[in-house]
Amino acid sequence: MRNVRLFWQIFPTSVGITLFSMALAAWLATTTGRGFFIDHLKEEIHERAVLIASTISRLSQGGNEEFQEFVRQTGRRAATRITVIDGDGTVLADSNEDHALMDNHGRRPEVILALAGDTGYSLRHSRTLGESMLYAAIPLQLGTDGHRGALRLALAVTPIETMLSGLQNRMLGIALAISLLAGLLSVYSARRISRPLERMKQGAEQLTRGRLDQLVKIDSAHMSVEMAGLANSINQMAEQINRRVRIIIQQRNELEAVFSSMADAVVAIDADSRIIRMNQAAATLFALPSESVKGKAIQGVIRNPYILEMVELTLKHNTQQEQKVTLFKGAEPIMLETHAVPLRDEENRSMGVLLVMNDLTKLNRLENIRQDFVANVSHELKTPITAIKGYVETLLDGALDDEDNARRFLNIVVRQANRLDAIVDDLLTLSRIEDRQGREEIQLTVGEVGPVLESALQTCAVNADEKDIIIEVECDEELYAPINQPLLEQAVINLLNNAIAYSPHGTLITLRCQGSRTVQGERQIQLSVIDNGPGIAREHLPRLFERFYRCDRARSRDMGGTGLGLAIVKHIAHAHKGTVEVESTPGKGSTFTITLPGLAPLVPEPEDEL
Incomplete structure (x- = not known):
C-alpha cells in the first residue's frame, strides 16, 4: 500500500464526515419540514371543506347559477380551488375553471376515496394550473334525493416547495462553509501533528547518518x-x-590507534579468506598499500605457503596456530613468529582469522650482537689477564731472581694492565654515553666548533710527533652548533688517534671542519679526519662502528687499541643528533666524517654607551 501524507489522511475524512452530516441534516430537515407542512395543509384544507360542505349541499338543490357563483366567490376569498363532483365523476362546479369543459374526475385518487365515503388526499402536479397542488376530497350529499357526491378543495404547495428549496440551498451553503472551515481546521490539525513528526523524522535521519553533532x-x-x-x-x-x-x-x-601503532604486523581475514584490515606494519612488511588490499583474497596478497596453511587450518578447525616463518626481502631473511587466532562473533561462531606476525629479525640480530659482545669482551679481557697471570706465575716460579728477565716481565705486566684499564675505561665511557642518551640527560650548548678541534689537536700532538706525522687543520670561521664540548672532543681524539695509529711515519693527516646546507636548506657542519693509511676493505665498512670489531685483530692488538673507539664516536655523534660515516679505499687512506646540525653565528648584543 502506498504511503500518503498525514494531511491527506485527515482532510478527506474530516470534510467527508462534515458533508455527510450536513447532507443528512438537510435531508432530515427538508423531509420532516415538508411532511409537517403537508400534514398542516391537510388539516387546514379538511377544515375548510367541512365548513362549506353544508352550504354547498344546500345550494346544490337550488338554482344552478347561485350554486356556481357561491363556489367561485368562496374559492377566490379563501384562495382555494373548490370543485364539486357528482357521484359519476362529472364536475358540477369549479372555482377556477368552466366545469362544462373539465374532464371527468371520477378516476382521481382523492375523489375515489371520497365517493367511497372516506376523506381522500392527493399531492400531484396540476396540468390545468401548471403547479403542484394538494387535493382533499370529502363525501357530500347532493340534491333532494341525497345521492352521493364529493367536495374537493385544492391548495397550491409550490410556495412550500420553493421555501424548502431555499432552505436546502441555504443549508448547502452552510455545509460548504462548514466544509471549508473543516478543511482549514484539518490543515491546521495536520500541520500541528505533522510538524513534530517531521522534526522527529529529521532527528531520526540525522541519527542514521551519524550526524551526532547536530541532533534535533x-x-x-x-x-x-x-x-x-x-x-x-x-x-x-x-x-x-x-x-x-x-x-x-x-x-x-x-x-x-592501537592497531595502527602496533609494531607487530596484523592482518584481519574474514571467513571467505578475504582481507578485512591490514595495519601499517603489515603493509610495510609485505610492501603493500594497506587500503587497496581490503576485500582481496589472502592468497593473492600473501604468497607464503606456511602462512596460508596456518590461515586455512585456523578457519577449518577454529583453533589457534603458531609457527615461525621466514620471509625474504630481497636476499635478507626476515624471521617472523606468526600467530593465527580465530575471530568469533557474539555466538562464538568462527567469522575469520587474526594473523599476528612478530618480527624477530632485529631481536635475533641484537641477540647475536649481545653474544658477540660478550664473546669479544671476554676475549679482550681474557688476553691481558692471561698474559698478566702467565708472567706473574713465571716470576713466582723463580724468574724473579733474574733481574733482567724480571724487569722485562714486569714491564709486560704493566703494559697488559694498562691495556686492561683502557678497555674498562672505554666500556665505562660507552655505558655512560648510552645511559645518558637513553635518559636524554646529555646537555647540548650552542658553541663554536673550532676551539674543540684545537683542544683535540693538542691532546694528540705527542702521539703524532712520535711518528713525525703532521696534522693539518682546515676549519671555516665561526661555525656554531649545539654541542657537548667534552664528548665531541673525545670523538675527535678517537678519530685522530686511529688515524695516527694506522698512518705511516712522516705522512699527513687533515682535520677539516666546514659548513654546508642540506637539500632542504638546513645548516650542517661536517667534521672530517682524513689520513693516508692502508685503507679499509669494502666488506668491513658496514660493521666498522660495532663494539670490538677489528679489520685486522692481530695488528689492532699490537697497536694497543681496545676496539671501542669508533663505537664511542658513533654514540657521541648520535647524542648530538648527527651521524658518522666512513669512506675508504684500500692503499689510499680513509676519511671519517661526523655530520652535526649547525646554527647561524651568534650576533653579540651591543654594549651600552657610556
Whole structure:
C-alpha cells in the first residue's frame, strides 16, 4: 500500500464526515419540514371543506347559477380551488375553471376515496394550473334525493416547495462553509501533528547518518500528551544513542590507534579468506598499500605457503596456530613468529582469522650482537689477564731472581694492565654515553666548533710527533652548533688517534671542519679526519662502528687499541643528533666524517654607551 501524507489522511475524512452530516441534516430537515407542512395543509384544507360542505349541499338543490357563483366567490376569498363532483365523476362546479369543459374526475385518487365515503388526499402536479397542488376530497350529499357526491378543495404547495428549496440551498451553503472551515481546521490539525513528526523524522535521519553533532531537540511544550510523550521518548533515545555512539567512536578510535601503532604486523581475514584490515606494519612488511588490499583474497596478497596453511587450518578447525616463518626481502631473511587466532562473533561462531606476525629479525640480530659482545669482551679481557697471570706465575716460579728477565716481565705486566684499564675505561665511557642518551640527560650548548678541534689537536700532538706525522687543520670561521664540548672532543681524539695509529711515519693527516646546507636548506657542519693509511676493505665498512670489531685483530692488538673507539664516536655523534660515516679505499687512506646540525653565528648584543 502506498504511503500518503498525514494531511491527506485527515482532510478527506474530516470534510467527508462534515458533508455527510450536513447532507443528512438537510435531508432530515427538508423531509420532516415538508411532511409537517403537508400534514398542516391537510388539516387546514379538511377544515375548510367541512365548513362549506353544508352550504354547498344546500345550494346544490337550488338554482344552478347561485350554486356556481357561491363556489367561485368562496374559492377566490379563501384562495382555494373548490370543485364539486357528482357521484359519476362529472364536475358540477369549479372555482377556477368552466366545469362544462373539465374532464371527468371520477378516476382521481382523492375523489375515489371520497365517493367511497372516506376523506381522500392527493399531492400531484396540476396540468390545468401548471403547479403542484394538494387535493382533499370529502363525501357530500347532493340534491333532494341525497345521492352521493364529493367536495374537493385544492391548495397550491409550490410556495412550500420553493421555501424548502431555499432552505436546502441555504443549508448547502452552510455545509460548504462548514466544509471549508473543516478543511482549514484539518490543515491546521495536520500541520500541528505533522510538524513534530517531521522534526522527529529529521532527528531520526540525522541519527542514521551519524550526524551526532547536530541532533534535533524536539520541543514538546505545545503538543498533546501522547505526542509529548513520544517526543520525550525520542529525545531520550537520541541522547542515549548519541552517548553510546560517542563511546563506540572513542573505543573505535582507541582500537584504531592501537592497531595502527602496533609494531607487530596484523592482518584481519574474514571467513571467505578475504582481507578485512591490514595495519601499517603489515603493509610495510609485505610492501603493500594497506587500503587497496581490503576485500582481496589472502592468497593473492600473501604468497607464503606456511602462512596460508596456518590461515586455512585456523578457519577449518577454529583453533589457534603458531609457527615461525621466514620471509625474504630481497636476499635478507626476515624471521617472523606468526600467530593465527580465530575471530568469533557474539555466538562464538568462527567469522575469520587474526594473523599476528612478530618480527624477530632485529631481536635475533641484537641477540647475536649481545653474544658477540660478550664473546669479544671476554676475549679482550681474557688476553691481558692471561698474559698478566702467565708472567706473574713465571716470576713466582723463580724468574724473579733474574733481574733482567724480571724487569722485562714486569714491564709486560704493566703494559697488559694498562691495556686492561683502557678497555674498562672505554666500556665505562660507552655505558655512560648510552645511559645518558637513553635518559636524554646529555646537555647540548650552542658553541663554536673550532676551539674543540684545537683542544683535540693538542691532546694528540705527542702521539703524532712520535711518528713525525703532521696534522693539518682546515676549519671555516665561526661555525656554531649545539654541542657537548667534552664528548665531541673525545670523538675527535678517537678519530685522530686511529688515524695516527694506522698512518705511516712522516705522512699527513687533515682535520677539516666546514659548513654546508642540506637539500632542504638546513645548516650542517661536517667534521672530517682524513689520513693516508692502508685503507679499509669494502666488506668491513658496514660493521666498522660495532663494539670490538677489528679489520685486522692481530695488528689492532699490537697497536694497543681496545676496539671501542669508533663505537664511542658513533654514540657521541648520535647524542648530538648527527651521524658518522666512513669512506675508504684500500692503499689510499680513509676519511671519517661526523655530520652535526649547525646554527647561524651568534650576533653579540651591543654594549651600552657610556
